[in-house]
Amino acid sequence: MIAPNLALATLWSDWLCQAGIPTTVQRVWASSIAGELPPDQTLPELWVENDADLERAATLLEAFKHPPSQTWACPNCKEIIDGPFEQCWNCGHPMPPRP
Structure with missing residues (x-):
């Protein structure tokens, strides 16, 4: 799952971890190479550790966003x-x- 910025990626990851869904934030420092790469390829990503948790994580994030x-x-x-x-x-x- 792609986050619009590092602050939200970290917040979402912490929230999902507290809900029992182990998650890590990837591309933490990639924003520093925006311009060398297209900006959409440097956005932080949330990686859910267990594939079985992916649907639940997406549902929780959607509820969190709205x-x-x-x-x-x-x-x-x-x-x-x-x-x-x-x-x-x-x-x-x-x-x-x-x-």
């Missing part, structure tokens, strides 16, 4: 929060637990 959207009102300052945020951007209050 977190559920939600709307909630901050109980502290009444600000309306949209998106995947779990903390009020205005006052820092955490999202209340869902019923």
Whole structure:
């Protein structure tokens, strides 16, 4: 799986490893040769160690890339929060637990 940059590749790899899917990041330093090679060939890659985990890894990454959207009102300052945020951007209050 190709990642758009090293930061996301590392984040995705850590997240998959925590989910029990051993993953490594390849082409970590390849961005330094962009220009010598086409840029799309220097992007970091995630390698899943076990082929049996590949489908599950792809499903988890897709869920990670598209977190559920939600709307909630901050109980502290009444600000309306949209998106995947779990903390009020205005006052820092955490999202209340869902019923």
